[in-house]
Each structure stands twice: as C-alpha cells, then as structure tokens.
Amino acid sequence: xxxxxxxxxxxxxxxxxxxxxxxxxxxxxxxxxxxxxxxxxxxxxxxxxxxxxxxxxxxxxxxxxxxxxxxxxxxxxxxxxxxxxxxxxxxxxxxxxxxxxxxxxxxxxxxxxxxxxxxxxxxxxxxxxxxxxxxxxxxxxxxxxxxxxxxxxxxxxxxx
Ligand code: PNS
Numbered sequence: 001x002x003x004x005x006x007x008x009x010x011x012x013x014x015x016x017x018x019x020x021x022x023x024x025x026x027x028x029x030x031x032x033x034x035x036x037x038x039x040x041x042x043x044x045x046x047x048x049x050x051x052x053x054x055x056x057x058x059x060x061x062x063x064x065x066x067x068x069x070x071x072x073x074x075x076x077x078x079x080x081x082x083x084x085x086x087x088x089x090x091x092x093x094x095x096x097x098x099x100x101x102x103x104x105x106x107x108x109x110x111x112x113x114x115x116x117x118x119x120x121x122x123x124x125x126x127x128x129x130x131x132x133x134x135x136x137x138x139x140x141x142x143x144x145x146x147x148x149x150x151x152x153x154x155x156x157x158x159x160x
Pocket of ligand 1: 009011038073074107160
C-alpha cells in the first residue's frame with residue numbers, strides 16, 4: 001500500500017457541515033489529509049486565516065490523520081512542497097463540475113504528479129455553501145443545520 005497524502009484546499013470561510021462530510025470521507029480513504037486554507041489576497045474574507053485555522057482545528061480534532069494548514073500561491077506548488085499525491089475536491093452538483101474540471105486539468109498540466117480526486121458529499125449537504133451560510137447568518141436566519149456549533153457561535157458573534 002502506498003502512503004497517500006491528500007490536500008483538501010479551499011477558502012473555508014467558514015467551514016460547513018458539507019466540508020466536514022468530505023473531510024470524514026477523505027480521512028477514511030487517504031493515509032493523511034491536509035485541509036489547507038488559501039491565503040487569498042483578492043477576496044475580502046469574513047474570517048481571518050487564523051480564525052479559520054482555529055475553527056477547522058477544533059472541528060477536525062476527531063480525526064488523528066487530519067491536519068490543518070494554510071497556503072499561498074499556486075496549489076500545485078504547495079502540493080509539491082508537501083509531497084502530496086492527491087488534491088481532494090468536492091462536487092455537490094453538476095454546476096460545480098465545469099469549474100472543478102477546468103481546475104483539475106490546469107493543475108495536472110502544471111504538475112503531472114498530483115491527481116485530483118472528486119468526492120460527493122451526502123445529498124443533505126448538497127445545497128450548502130459558505131457564501132449562502134454567511135448570507136443567511138447576516139440576514140438573521142438559522143444556520144444550525146449547516147455548520148458545526150463552534151462555527152455558528154463565531155458567526156453570530158462576528159455578525160451581531
Ligand atoms: O473553496 P474554494 O474557494 O472553491 O477553493 C478554491 C481553491 C482554493 C481550491 C483555488 O482557488 C486554488 O487552488 N487557488 C490557489 C491558486 C491556484 O493554484 N490557482 C490555479 C488553479 S487552476
């Protein structure tokens with residue numbers, strides 16, 4: 001058996017139950033899973049990188065083979081640095097596919113040693129995204145079913 005290190009990259013602003021579902025599935029099939037937050041200087045995030053790292057560390061504590069990290073620059077360069085074999089991405093619906101396919105093809109062109117693996121979350125999470133969760137929280141709706149309790153608490157504190 002090979003020792004497979006997978007990177008699960010994303011913005012995680014904030015981490016949702018959909019992300020957690022994918023982390024749980026990824027942690028089962030890969031030897032190690034690094035959940036890595038992009039330091040994106042183009043986007044104005046709701047949570048700082050440190051806040052997102054803290055929340056992700058807390059909610060991924062049950063999995064001993066899951067690590068939380070942050071990266072900047074090209075994902076393929078980060079994958080090379082971490083000696084990762086796999087990039088893990090979730091596909092919720094057909095609408096995700098076009099963008100994900102383009103990214104997977106481009107990443108393969110840039111680094112042929114990393115394979116992109118797509119996983120599908122439970123159908124009950126298929127309509128959740130961080131941006132929708134942020135909007136619902138901002139407008140006073142309930143986000144209890146969409147994010148872990150620690151994230152709900154922090155979202156409420158941030159928005160109220
Ligand atoms: O959660 P997101 O915002 O959908 O994640 C997108 C992410 C972080 C995976 C993507 O933007 C990315 O990998 N950015 C790093 C820069 C890079 O490598 N760009 C080329 C992608 S083909």
